[in-house]
Amino acid sequence: MTVPDARTFLITGVSSGLGRAFASGALAAGHRVIGTVRRAEDAEAFAGAAPGRAHPMVLDVTDYDAIPAAVAAAEREAGPVDVLVNNAGYGHEGALEESSMEDLQRQFAANVFGPVAMSKAVLPGMRARRRGHIVNVTSMGGFITMPGITFYCGSKFALEGISEALGKEVASFGIRVTALAPGQFRTDWAGRSMDRTPRSISDYDAVMDPIRSARQAKSGQQPGDPDRAAQALLRLVEAEDPPTRLFLGEDALGLVAGKLDAMRAEIAAWEAVSRSTSYGA
Numbered sequence: 406m407t408v409p410d411a412r413t414f415l416i417t418g419v420s421s422g423l424g425r426a427f428a429s430g431a432l433a434a435g436h437r438v439i440g441t442v443r444r445a446e447d448a449e450a451f452a453g454a455a456p457g458r459a460h461p462m463v464l465d466v467t468d469y470d471a472i473p474a475a476v477a478a479a480e481r482e483a484g485p486v487d488v489l490v491n492n493a494g495y496g497h498e499g500a501l502e503e504s505s506m507e508d509l510q511r512q513f514a515a516n517v518f519g520p521v522a523m524s525k526a527v528l529p530g531m532r533a534r535r536r537g538h539i540v541n542v543t544s545m546g547g548f549i550t551m552p553g554i555t556f557y558c559g560s561k562f563a564l565e566g567i568s569e570a571l572g573k574e575v576a577s578f579g580i581r582v583t584a585l586a587p588g589q590f591r592t593d594w595a596g597r598s599m600d601r602t603p604r605s606i607s608d609y610d611a612v613m614d615p616i617r618s619a620r621q622a623k624s625g626q627q628p629g630d631p632d633r634a635a636q637a638l639l640r641l642v643e644a645e646d647p648p649t650r651l652f653l654g655e656d657a658l659g660l661v662a663g664k665l666d667a668m669r670a671e672i673a674a675w676e677a678v679s680r681s682t683s684y685g686a
């Protein structure tokens with residue numbers, strides 16, 4: 406089934422979780438989807454989901470040099486990208502002091518640099534056509550923070566900042582940029598996809614051990630339904646005036662509200678110091 410206003414989506418990481426649900430939702434709504442996967446068997450499964458409209462693209466988003474040619478080839482087959490969804494990413498768990506610089510670099514490579522490289526590949530076409538929407542899947546962890554996933558939160562804060570600033574750079578070209586920030590969703594994120602640095606400093610036992618076991622126990626029980634997230638994505642991309650940031654889930658809303666209150670209170674408590682630093686203050 407194609408619809409008259411069918412659009413071409415490019416969604417990274419459609420092999421599982423949110424990416425798979427986003428792709429299924431867009432295909433069910435009659436759109437075309439270029440979906441990135443890292444394994445040939447996932448490419449085959451994705452192509453079979455909607456022959457002729459599901460276009461698999463084998464790509465690791467950290468292979469930045471391969472991205473421009475891969476996107477160009479996919480666009481020749483499926484048409485110009487109207488909506489880019491930078492969804493591929495993973496979580497690193499480990500106390501900062503226990504984790505390596507390589508852990509940090511890998512985390513930012515997938516969660517920040519990959520989405521930037523993907524955006525750079527589609528922006529010239531979107532600019533030429535004076536329309537397009539880039540949706541960066543961040544996280545509530547890109548606004549609130551949790552101990553034990555410090556590198557992950559850092560990467561999602563970075564993507565939030567890039568997303569918001571990029572939106573201001575390209576708004577006059579008719580291009581919209583939204584950070585889509587999910588709470589906890591039932592995907593492979595906390596299971597097979599999570600990169601867990603082995604524990605090494607006993608001082609952190611009281612902080613890290615409960616966090617690690619709680620997250621492992623919760624995997625598969627998270628409240629968020631990926632198919633409902635997909636419906637939210639479709640509403641987002643159909644909006645006349647899409648938001649800069651959209652949180653998904655009751656948990657995200659509650660935690661974000663708490664952080665905003667705490668931030669306001671802390672800013673007020675230190676306001677005099679903040680105002681004291683200009684010449685002549």
Ligand code: NAP
Pocket residue numbers: 417418419420421422423424441442443444464465466467492493494495496515519542543544545586587588589590591592593594595598627
């Ligand atoms: P998931 O089920 O583990 O799916 C992650 C997807 O990203 C998989 O398709 C995976 O491919 C792909 N991927 C990971 N690294 C990649 C790379 N370097 N290049 C290309 N593809 C890569 O987890 P998910 O929850 O759906 O995650 C999707 C996004 O949502 C992530 O950005 C995640 O941080 C974010 N998020 C998730 C939650 C949550 O609670 N689930 C909450 C907030 C934000 P493979 O199958 O090849 O591994």
